[in-house]
Amino acid sequence: MRIEKIFFLCDAPEFAQLRLQDPSTTTMEGLIAFNKHLLFVMTIIVVLVGWLLFATISNYDEFNTQKSQSFFHSNALEIVWTSLPALTLLNLASPSFTLLYSMDEISTPEISVKIIGHQWYWSYEISDFDTMATCMDSDKTLKYTCYLLTEESISQKNYLGFFRLLETNKRVLLPSNTHLRLLVTSVDVLHSWAIPSFGVKVDACPGRLNQVNVFLKRIGMFFGQCSEICGVNHGFMPIALLVVPSIQYHYFVVSKLF
Missing domain, CATH: 1.10.287.90 (Helix Hairpins)
Incomplete structure (x- = not known):
């Protein structure tokens, strides 16, 4: 079974929601x-x-x-x-x-995730796999380019049950119970990378790296959006993350890079 198909939906906005989303950090x-x-x-x-x-x-x-x-x-x-x-x-x-x-507070990260804001999509570069150093080349990097999944695509059979305006063409895979370092920047204008369940909102500034450390305590699907007005399509820059157990993530990385 493909690892991208294994997920448990646990954190997404609800209609007329008044409470905060469940915490994952x-x-x-x-x-x-x-x-x-x-x-x-x-x-x-x-x-x-x-x-x-x-x-x-x-x-x-x-x-x-x-x-x-x-x-x-x-x-x-x-x-x-x-x-x-x-x-x-x-x-x-x-x-x-x-x-x-x-x-x-800064702890020693096991994986670094570089998050780059564009008009109007996000790209990711994941490297520094310290926990996998024995079986991987440290120069290896996972890259994602994540665009909004259109309503026409969601209506297709393969995407039934997906969320409108929150889904991307690729879900970024991250491990649970792992110290992650998020490095956020931008290539054009100001953006802001925000995940409510993480309690994280980091500004993406051109020419500057902003850093935050997170420790994801549980698996699941987590959604966010750009939280800084960045142009006409500001409302169409979703963030979709899939957090899986560390061992499962290990197998996924090895299969992708080797």
Whole structure:
């Protein structure tokens, strides 16, 4: 059985989707956890401020002529309304900085993936197969050129069940449980390579390499799109990745390059 036919669809946008996609990296797990923490704190603040506004409107309207109590000075009150917002911001900043640090952390990659943005498609060069050094020439490189799969092609029998505007003519194969280094650049204008399930969004700038490390924790199909307006066909630059077990990827690379 061809390895390209073995996939498990697990991460794709849904109609009227409100939740985040399932995480496939530690980075995305951290982003989801921080999002939940942020929403919890925001809910408390909204309820507190809403209650204060409601109490003020209810007790002091145009028909209530009773003189309100006057405050000229209160050290305790000043300490509370200064320290409470500061502690709240600290509570939000601490996990945020931790997450930012972990996203920039560089580990020793086993495979390097060079991602090149074009108007309006993506190309990939995969090299540095350190884990396969005993059976491969280090100069060997896998190359993909991935264009949008048109609706006419999807309607054909071989592509039934594929996603409109998300599928490409080739699916980039990557191994799971492997440290990957993504090097992103562009040959013409600004692009942005983004995969929601990875928690990754990397700008593709002409003449510059941007780097990010990912560790894919599970197999499946993962989709993304260009996230930087780059011209008339900006909305037609999909990303389709197929993540398979490492041993399966090993066999695929050997069969392709030898």
